[in-house]
Amino acid sequence: MHSVERIGRYRLERRLGTGAFGTVWLAHDDDLDAPVAVKVLAENWAHRLDVRERFLSEARLLRKAGSPRVVQVHDIGELPDGRPYFVMEYADAGTLADLLAAGPLPVAEALRLTALAARSAHALHEAGIVHRDVKPSNVLLRTAPDGTRRVLLADLGLAKSLAQASGLTLAAGSEGYRPPEQAEPGAGIDARADVYSLGAVGYELVTGTVPAAPGKVVPPERLRPDVDPGVARTLMRALEPDHERRWPTAEALAEELETCAAVGPAAVRP
Structure with missing residues (x-):
């Protein structure tokens, strides 16, 4: 993943964090000229259909919430190797x-x-x-x-x-x-x-x-x-x-x- 510079129209800038099932990147949406966060399923879980479904479920639930008080999902897609990713609003002031x-x-x-x-x-x-x-x-x-x-x-x-x-x-x-x-x-x-x-x-x-x-x-x-x-x-x-x-x-x-x-x-x- 370290060698990837783009995911679709999103240009990766730096890693924001890595969890048990995926990595979140700060990226730039060149079409909208805006920073975004991109979460990608980890390579070591790519073969697990249950983990993949859990990963996608997170994106669906975020979308279902539909609230400005919850991180918004803007896009979802798949890498050439089949791993899913989803794109969220970027929280610039940390946690x-x-x-x-x-x-x-x-x-x-x-x-x-x-x-x-x-x-x-x-x-x-x-x-x-x-x-x-x-x-x-x-x-x-x-x-x-x-x-x-x-x-x-x-x-x-x-x-x-x-x-x-x-x-x-x-x-x-x-x-x-x-x-x-x-x-x-x-x-x-x-x-x-x-x-x-x-x-x-x-x-x-x-x-x-x-x-x-x-x-x-x-x-x-x-x-x-x-x-x-x-x-x-x-x-x-x-x-x-x-x-x-x-x-x-x-x-x-x-x-x-x-x-x-x-x-x-x-x-x-x-």
Whole structure:
């Protein structure tokens, strides 16, 4: 793949990242004179029809979401060797994981960004999709024309339709962000699985620490004493091991986070 300079009309510029099943490239769409991100299935999985279908399913689910809060898919195609690829909008401002490289964020900013990620997840849920792998590296930032930052949810490699999610039989998700029901094969899930993961993202943005295992999460005010009790309660409710005790929807979590951000006193990094 290193020797390929173009994929269709897209001129490759540099590698953005490599995951378990594919590589994402920054490319330039010469016809539209615009940067794009191109995801290509890895060569070592090219012979696996199930992996190929999962790869294409991600593109279909992104397209199905049809929301400006979720990364948009512009094109799909196939390399001469038969490997599929799809073309997405490029998020030029990095990810929440990149922001965390400098340590925990100002509390109000952390809450606002988590609220935006929650609204992105709610857009997926409204489209009948559960993400199953919400974490800082899958929450992208893009500079809007007015200079503000847009938050985009990406990487639907583990996503499923909510109609299928109640009967899932395989564990999925990333440690620290994964709710207990996703760690147990055969346990059905719903949109509240993503609520847990969003709570973990907010917790990390506020404290700089990935939460411990479900049920063993250290209250955020112990790691950052300036955290308001209302903020701590909001995050800990999202991180409830029992999904019945969490925020009922990602939208409800977003609304509470926005309220906390509007009244919270902490505006600087610790």
